[in-house]
Amino acid sequence: MTEVKAYAATSSTADLAPLDIKRRDTTTQDVEIDILYCGVCHSDIHTARNDWKGSKYPVVPGHEIIGRVLSVGDNVSKFKEGDLVGVGCMVDSCQTCNSCKEDLEQYCENGATFTYNSPDKHLGGQTYGGYSEKVVVDEKFVLKVPENIDLKAAAPLLCAGITTWSPLRHWKVKKGDKVGVIGLGGLGHMGVKFAHALGAHVVMITTSPSKTSDAKELGADEVLISKDSEQMKAHANSFDFLLNTIPVGHDTNPYIGLLKRDASMVMVGAIEPLDPIHGGGLIAGRKRIAGSIIGGIKETQEMLDFCGEHNIVSDIEMIKMQDINNAYERIIKSDVKYRFVIDMKSLKES
């Protein structure tokens, strides 16, 4: 067990501040990772502030981790010292349930171990995330990161990336499909990039006309302003797939109206109650609404490989660890294009 520097919330109201935490010694199947970059996800804020309840302090957030392998356990076969690696939202799962056997560890029926604020099987207490110098992770939950992409901008792929990639793949979005991405933030901007790279006709659906040029630069073929009822009417019943990244409860009925018969809208952002859905809107076109959370490890690796081949990363703004509390405030105001990434050198220098 070693002590490492980290940044932590020590209560729901405290600003994040430096704190030394314990990391386990590397077991035979572990990879010890020197953290280079860590993305900042809205979930980090919800957990630091106990918005979802269940937070146990100290909370060390961070589940968009890019780093270099420092050392590996004796039985580790996939990684060696110096490899460029990533760690996302999970660091363990039961490996025995149906979901785990189907490479869907995110739906582990016995409960996946998340990267932070999850019961730590090794040290007791809870897991600590990527706002720290290093992390020790079972090799099964470590991803290979392509060397050719911009490393710091790759960090958000581990959460924002896989969260949007997984439903696009699971619902088999293909070349020529008309795909709507609802909401242009950390998730939405990755949804546009991936749907575009998969060959879809991508429509950015947003309340803000001011986001039009940005959306097109990201790869949107069209922008649909959801407040404009004439535009919405013109697109009624025309979408093969909708990826809904809005992070709060909202009225989904206008979006359901956009779906073709038998098409699905998949929710990836709103982990809270949605406004009442009109049964008739689903029934009249055999339409579907579904949810999806991150992705399995195998699928995450496939996404990273795809990003290497297509040179896809997130659009980011770099910050120092010391800027985290200000970054949180800016995220809450949607004042970031589109993801903050912490340069973890700043923590080591502090």
Next chain:
Amino acid sequence: MTEVKAYAATSSTADLAPLDIKRRDTTTQDVEIDILYCGVCHSDIHTARNDWKGSKYPVVPGHEIIGRVLSVGDNVSKFKEGDLVGVGCMVDSCQTCNSCKEDLEQYCENGATFTYNSPDKHLGGQTYGGYSEKVVVDEKFVLKVPENIDLKAAAPLLCAGITTWSPLRHWKVKKGDKVGVIGLGGLGHMGVKFAHALGAHVVMITTSPSKTSDAKELGADEVLISKDSEQMKAHANSFDFLLNTIPVGHDTNPYIGLLKRDASMVMVGAIEPLDPIHGGGLIAGRKRIAGSIIGGIKETQEMLDFCGEHNIVSDIEMIKMQDINNAYERIIKSDVKYRFVIDMKSLKES
């Protein structure tokens, strides 16, 4: 054009009463049908009373029609005088859109012509339903009814039957699947019969413990009382499919909790707003909620053929046409097991 006896609502508040209506002469592709039995659907009441708005008076309800062919047009090839036939919720559609080409006339993109209260392309005004002596229908929308089943009890197959059959088939319910049917009424009791006949392990999900023995007689293997939180917990994340027949808006979150990962709950009853759905409930298990309305003509014929092979009909209570207003009141109080069927002889005798 001939005048035929019917029963109609002449305003949203008027009781149904006798009224002579016009039926078109049989065109070359039409089948003229002597109506023997007509089921009473809750939609009949909603339309007679203008609950869904858009009712045009007089309203002649009835879309669960069983009859004998009186005559056929010159180009009719599928039917001949004396054949036993059925007519369900639709009497026409565009036949050219993608939905129609895929035998899904119920989702006709140009708007199917429904059996009543729909624009009548032949006579102008609106279509008149089965609460009448006879009906004239394009042969494409006429179904063959197996001679071996109880004819009067076959009437509800044309709406309650196909409404539950279609989603069970579309979502590929198969032998051994754990299927929940939510709500035991006209739709629910058919859902239980069909799911049972398809070899599923059927769980009737109801608020009423008093319905247990009836549900088991209909074919349910188990009864789950949805108000019993311990029972609901024991069945959490265990259903392959849920058929939700509740006819009004309600809280679907407890039912979503019953679904396995990747499983669907299909709404067939509630054509109105549902209570707020928690996004987290969908996201945490990649769960789906969808809607489905009646079924296409091809699928309806497959259902009727299946009913002939498996001797499946509805559980009904026969009434005379003159009893219709009282029957409506009893339906509203859920006081029927499980469908009223009008013996149309009573109309002719009146």
